[in-house]
Amino acid sequence: MDCQILNKQDDHIWYAFGQDLAKPDNIIDTNQIVICSGNDTVLLDPGGMEIFPNFLAALTEKVSIETIKHIFLSHQDPDIGSSLSLWRRICNNDVKIYLPWMWAGFVSHFDAESSLISVPDEGMTIRLSSGRTLDMVPAHFLHSPGNLNMFDPHAQILFSGDIGAALLPKGPRNSFFVDKFDQHIQYMEAFHKRWLGYSEARDAWIGQARRLGPKMIVPQHGLCFKDDDVDAFLDWLGDLEIGVGVSVMQEVTKLAEAPSTVTPLPKPGPETLSAPSPATSSTVALAESTSSPTLAPDPTPQPQPGNADGTLVIKQDAPLFARIGGDPAVDVVVDAFYSHVLSDPRVSRFFENIDTKNLKKMQKQFMAMVFGGPDPYTGQDMRSAHARLVADGLDDTHFDIVANHLLEVLTNFQVDPPLIDEIMQIVGSTRDDVLNR
Numbered sequence: 001m002d003c004q005i006l007n008k009q010d011d012h013i014w015y016a017f018g019q020d021l022a023k024p025d026n027i028i029d030t031n032q033i034v035i036c037s038g039n040d041t042v043l044l045d046p047g048g049m050e051i052f053p054n055f056l057a058a059l060t061e062k063v064s065i066e067t068i069k070h071i072f073l074s075h076q077d078p079d080i081g082s083s084l085s086l087w088r089r090i091c092n093n094d095v096k097i098y099l100p101w102m103w104a105g106f107v108s109h110f111d112a113e114s115s116l117i118s119v120p121d122e123g124m125t126i127r128l129s130s131g132r133t134l135d136m137v138p139a140h141f142l143h144s145p146g147n148l149n150m151f152d153p154h155a156q157i158l159f160s161g162d163i164g165a166a167l168l169p170k171g172p173r174n175s176f177f178v179d180k181f182d183q184h185i186q187y188m189e190a191f192h193k194r195w196l197g198y199s200e201a202r203d204a205w206i207g208q209a210r211r212l213g214p215k216m217i218v219p220q221h222g223l224c225f226k227d228d229d230v231d232a233f234l235d236w237l238g239d240l241e242i243g244v245g246v247s248v249m250q251e252v253t254k255l256a257e258a259p260s261t262v263t264p265l266p267k268p269g270p271e272t273l274s275a276p277s278p279a280t281s282s283t284v285a286l287a288e289s290t291s292s293p294t295l296a297p298d299p300t301p302q303p304q305p306g307n308a309d310g311t312l313v314i315k316q317d318a319p320l321f322a323r324i325g326g327d328p329a330v331d332v333v334v335d336a337f338y339s340h341v342l343s344d345p346r347v348s349r350f351f352e353n354i355d356t357k358n359l360k361k362m363q364k365q366f367m368a369m370v371f372g373g374p375d376p377y378t379g380q381d382m383r384s385a386h387a388r389l390v391a392d393g394l395d396d397t398h399f400d401i402v403a404n405h406l407l408e409v410l411t412n413f414q415v416d417p418p419l420i421d422e423i424m425q426i427v428g429s430t431r432d433d434v435l436n437r
Contacts, residue, residue, distance in 0.1 A: 006216065011037065012035075013036045014157055016218070018176070027048070035152065040070065041070075069095060069128075069129075073099035075144035076107055084114060088111060098116075100144075101118035122138065132152075136149070142162070142196055143162050148161075158214035163205065164237075165221035166191070203238065215227065332413070338360055371426075382434055383434075386434045406424075
């Protein structure tokens, strides 16, 4: 786990720990922030239990465990503080643990024996033995309804939690700071649009941030902003359209109130089950896209994803992931798809001695990602994933068989034909990678 000094003024130091290439791939990367001031050490969002060993090892190279006097949890998420019980066991008994009042009963599920200090909505101040102070300030509904930031008036640094967060591609880095703000936006935009709920909370937070006047903003994910990038981030965030989850519900409500303007999806006839052309076929993995489908009812009595009866329509410019119905739709499609493939003797041999449960999990994650979903894919690239199958004889004929099963599943679920075409074009573009050509 990397460590960098973010700011140092005499005996008052801000450390960032993170960018841990040794962590499991399915664990989201987090920044563990540590303030050392005189004889006091303060942990800000110390992280989940999965990263505890690595963080502890890195931390003890910088500070003594005995100096940890305060632990701050900005909200209730497991990546914030599911390691709480582990920290409490190694720290002194008088360590103080702060968190928003509304989450005390929930965070206690991480550690029922901990004594928590519930912070009111307005926040509170921590006075350190050095005489310096740290101010817990409100950041409610960004994204958690009970959410706090930490402002250090001495160093003029604002720990912003998930505000300013970025989901960076995996790989080594040489800094915890944003280098080129315009290029960094791509890693922040989708997260902020979806995870920040509504503009009133965002605008109130920006006003508070400008009043505090930080020289540095430190989020819990991604990279930190300093100097001119602080204003650049606040300006960018103020202009961003957020609350896309809310807007989806508003759009659905409008359409539901005017059902006569929507034409239900027709049920395709058996002639739509013909095999796809080589240019539009797919296999057990897909490639890259920015859109998603909307599922209509399946003839079988399975749980139905959104837009099931054809009376609700997702915006046509929404990602394919949204238009197909999100995670529930992807789950249903992948389960049905593998049911077809695994029962087909022409291709089932390629799946012998494979953990199908994990295979389905990775396929769902992959499909969600290429259809424009918010979560990253953590599996192998397509060439590596299919190398053994190609060595065992996987060729164009098998590719087309598997692709036809996907087409059949999508048709059975009454996915709108234009969406089927869009999906099949995406997956057809993977042929050369899948066959290692």
